[in-house]
Amino acid sequence: MRPCQRGGTSANKRVNAKAPYLKSIFASNLTEHSGITELMDDLGEALTLGRGRLRMLGGGSPSHIPAVQAIWRERMRELLVETPDEYDRVMADYDQPAGSPAFREAVAAFLKREYGWNLSARNIAVTNGGQTAFFFLLNRFAGKMVDGSVRKILLPLVPEYIGYGDQGVSEHDMFDSRRPLIELIGERGFKYHIDFDALDLNESHGAIAVSRPTNPSSNVLTDGEIGKLRNLAAENGIPLIIDNAYGLPFPGVIFREATPVWDENIILTLSLSKLGLPGTRTGIVVAREEVIDEIRSMTAIVGLSNNNIGQAMARPIIESGEVLLLAQEVVKPYYQERSLRALELARQHLPGEVPWRVHESEGAFFLWFWFDALPISCRELYARLKAANLIVVPGEYFFYGLDSTGWDHASQCLRVSFTQPEEIVADGFRILGEVIREVYEGKSRP
Numbered sequence: 001m002r003p004c005q006r007g008g009t010s011a012n013k014r015v016n017a018k019a020p021y022l023k024s025i026f027a028s029n030l031t032e033h034s035g036i037t038e039l040m041d042d043l044g045e046a047l048t049l050g051r052g053r054l055r056m057l058g059g060g061s062p063s064h065i066p067a068v069q070a071i072w073r074e075r076m077r078e079l080l081v082e083t084p085d086e087y088d089r090v091m092a093d094y095d096q097p098a099g100s101p102a103f104r105e106a107v108a109a110f111l112k113r114e115y116g117w118n119l120s121a122r123n124i125a126v127t128n129g130g131q132t133a134f135f136f137l138l139n140r141f142a143g144k145m146v147d148g149s150v151r152k153i154l155l156p157l158v159p160e161y162i163g164y165g166d167q168g169v170s171e172h173d174m175f176d177s178r179r180p181l182i183e184l185i186g187e188r189g190f191k192y193h194i195d196f197d198a199l200d201l202n203e204s205h206g207a208i209a210v211s212r213p214t215n216p217s218s219n220v221l222t223d224g225e226i227g228k229l230r231n232l233a234a235e236n237g238i239p240l241i242i243d244n245a246y247g248l249p250f251p252g253v254i255f256r257e258a259t260p261v262w263d264e265n266i267i268l269t270l271s272l273s274k275l276g277l278p279g280t281r282t283g284i285v286v287a288r289e290e291v292i293d294e295i296r297s298m299t300a301i302v303g304l305s306n307n308n309i310g311q312a313m314a315r316p317i318i319e320s321g322e323v324l325l326l327a328q329e330v331v332k333p334y335y336q337e338r339s340l341r342a343l344e345l346a347r348q349h350l351p352g353e354v355p356w357r358v359h360e361s362e363g364a365f366f367l368w369f370w371f372d373a374l375p376i377s378c379r380e381l382y383a384r385l386k387a388a389n390l391i392v393v394p395g396e397y398f399f400y401g402l403d404s405t406g407w408d409h410a411s412q413c414l415r416v417s418f419t420q421p422e423e424i425v426a427d428g429f430r431i432l433g434e435v436i437r438e439v440y441e442g443k444s445r446p
């Protein structure tokens with residue numbers, strides 16, 4: 001640029017400096033209002049500013065289980081005191097972008113031993129949490145492909161995890177979702193099933209994705225459903241991505257029979273978060289080697305390497321297999337008990353005359369309520385609950401990738417987490433019961 005031009009336009013430039021910058025598609029996709037951002041903001045607000053006032057039954061933070069925390073504290077002590085060289089390496093060295101070789105080896109050997117899967121360290125990649133694994137995987141298999149075609153991720157059943165909803169970075173919609181079949185169970189229960197007749201898997205789909213157990217509903221897809229999805233994906237030459245954030249073998253927060261599966265056409269993600277280490281941001285991808293190589297490249301480009309503390313913390317109990325005992329004998333019973341207690345609280349506080357139902361509690365950290373004929377939208381219900389100091393997650397955020405016009409169910413659900421201390425959960429259900437009664441009676445608070 002010539003100097004005289006620069007001088008001549010400086011005043012304009014100062015004025016323009018206040019105008020918003022033009023957004024890229026990438027920025028617009030990742031910065032517009034999103035459910036997951038609202039949820040994480042609420043979580044932060046409740047756990048910091050609103051401590052003592054807000055009842056936080058919204059987020060997916062794990063409980064602080066004393067027996068689990070003791071294991072992680074002891075391991076940290078061991079690193080600091082007994083193996084200071086290892087501690088220094090963890091703190092002072094960058095990890096390889098696919099993860100620490102020893103950790104990848106330990107995970108592969110453990111899964112091979114437990115389930116007979118034909119794996120080596122080359123089938124394992126570490127990411128900064130399962131969330132980042134999904135960001136890479138979803139954008140890997142959906143959007144504009146190198147042959148010019150556009151593909152989407154088929155979600156065979158929504159509601160599905162809120163955290164996938166806004167992860168697409170291309171100008172194309174990322175998801176093509178299907179409504180579930182709803183089985184009514186008794187007076188107060190229900191359960192979702194995949195409607196295979198409506199699946200219509202076709203060449204516009206780049207992958208099928210499910211969480212198992214599903215966040216938010218706690219639904220666990222049956223072995224039969226997973227088997228069918230697995231066959232359909234393989235027949236169409238696309239992967240089945242299974243998000244195992246709460247599932248088997250760890251953290252093991254699954255309350256019904258379910259068989260973990262993996263083969264070369266399945267991409268399985270695991271995480272250390274629900275095992276009590278969300279702060280370490282450690283996700284694990286189990287996949288065929290070519291996918292692992294791609295994840296490795298993406299990690300190197302986006303963030304150089306991963307956080308290696310979680311890997312160092314968990315490696316010994318994965319190597320020894322002790323992680324299974326922890327999952328089965330501590331973590332699972334703990335959350336199962338919390339789930340039963342939350343169900344009791346629901347029965348105690350939710351008005352008997354209101355047509356509420358709750359999804360079968362089959363795993364994960366939540367109860368998923370359906371308020372049939374709800375007089376207001378669940379977003380409005382969320383706002384009223386927040387005003388009454390209770391934070392939950394409005395259900396509509398979990399129904400993305402489909403046109404839900406005319407489908408009332410999608411605006412009648414709420415996700416309520418039961419991982420916070422007992423007294424907070426109990427008080428939260430008390431508030432929920434009061435506000436629900438007012439809403440159905442047509443009253444609003446002053």
Ligand SMILES: Cc1ncc(COP(=O)(O)O)c(C=O)c1O
Nearest residue numbers: 060129130131211215245271273
């Ligand atoms: C179903 C599901 N997948 C993935 C994640 C991401 O977890 P993280 O990134 O902590 O591993 C979560 C977190 O709540 C989840 O519920």
